[in-house]
Amino acid sequence: MNPIRVLVIDDSAFMRKVIKDMLVSDQRIEVIATARNGEDGLKKIKRLSPDVVTMDIHMPVMDGITALQSIMQDCPVPVVMLSSETAEGAEKTLQAISHGAVDFITKPSNYLSMENGEKTEEIINKVIVASAVTMSPSPKESSGNSADLPVTTERQLFDKTIVTIGTSTGGPRALQKLIPTLPGDFSAPILIVQHMPPGFTKSLADRLNSMSNITVKEAVHGEILHDGTAYIAPGDYHMRVNKVGTALAIELTEEAPVNGHRPSVDVLFASAGPLEKINKIAVILTGMGSDGSNGLKQMKASDPSTIAIAESEKTAVIYGMPKAAVKTERVNHIVPLNQVADTLEKLLKDTGRM
Missing domain, CATH: 3.40.50.180 (Methylesterase CheB, C-terminal domain)
Structure with a gap:
């Protein structure tokens, strides 16, 4: 079985490395590239066609919400958002989900605790689940027969x-x-x-x-x-x-x-x-x-x-x-x-x- 090809988008070099290390600890996942903001990420999605994208919400140049809207319009791919554990982070996360993100994980206030086993298992599971989602140019319409x-x-x-x-x-x-x-x-x-x-x-x-x-x-x-x-x-x-x-x-x-x-x-x-x-x-x-x-x-x-x-x-x-x-x-x-x-x-x- 081919590995799930993932692009990691985050403005923090430290977080890019942490998330990459967490994901590649599972042999079913390959991190094909990283990107430092939404604009950089959008270019790499178009060039590399990843199976799944993980993306931070708060980034300079092009933030996660703006990037997500462009991704869903131009090159739909399952996206798992990374959100802060704050009221603003929760609101932005729900906004992202309404724009087409498949799921999200929360980043602890202490980033060093990101690398614990429970958080690693969570992001791996969510990326694997996201890889099974079929995307379309617009969010899937509620149709079909009952x-x-x-x-x-x-x-x-x-x-x-x-x-x-x-x-x-x-x-x-x-x-x-x-x-x-x-x-x-x-x-x-x-x-x-x-x-x-x-x-x-x-x-x-x-x-x-x-x-x-x-x-x-x-x-x-x-x-x-x-x-x-x-x-x-x-x-x-x-x-x-x-x-x-x-x-x-x-x-x-x-x-x-x-x-x-x-x-x-x-x-x-x-x-x-x-x-x-x-x-x-x-x-x-x-x-x-x-x-x-x-x-x-x-x-x-x-x-x-x-x-x-x-x-x-x-x-x-x-x-x-x-x-x-x-x-x-x-x-x-x-x-x-x-x-x-x-x-x-x-x-x-x-x-x-x-």
Whole structure:
């Protein structure tokens, strides 16, 4: 198998060497060149046609965001951004993802700690995942046909509905296409687990809130759920939903990661299953791995009337999580991203809630 050819773009000579050394420690990866800014990087992408690019956001001459826009327009290639662990860094990272970056990793404030084993493994894994993403001259449009699977679900309809969503790689972009299309009178609360570090989930919630008709916020421990509000699990916290009297409330915990994830989609889904006299809809969007599939099994075991939706392969940036969910044979609908909102609204109408 040919190695994954990577171009490293960073204005710091030290960081260029650190990232290169981290990547080439894996025999599946070859660093074919480095570049000192976006302008230099753009020229080398056109000349060398790398499989993946890693790029810093903050650079002189041409910064990462400007370079990314030119890359996506002129020579699309999977890009993994490097971001600082600051509020501004988080905002810029989400901006980069909305412009087509596949994923990102955070740079610690102490750059010397970049070379630790955990960070090395993270950047290697993200580059390998990015290499499997098929790019097009413009971000992949949400198209294709939906499929209703032969999963029989006896639905017992109740007054209250809850929507749970799980996603990972490619998720911020998918959520940016899905959440703003929901109507302001959406008659259910939405709980979202997006695999992201602390700080970035707050920026994601604020960004989605500014674009959407519904309210979007980072979840707070103990708060009561309201219809027409989406709650995003904070980075590094598991999110569960519990019944408190007649209301539903959020529980955040710092229990051990589940299969490497905190927050975990499995934890959220499993917590929703036992809730009584509530319609449940589970949605699995783009992402690497299988988080959500075990939780979906538990959810369906607790409440067979749960409806499950998986994003279709045609629109998922990474079809790992939706594919794993479909393999459980508990998914009712496979839907392209641009039809998820319509599917949710139809399901709510079926309950007489919209």
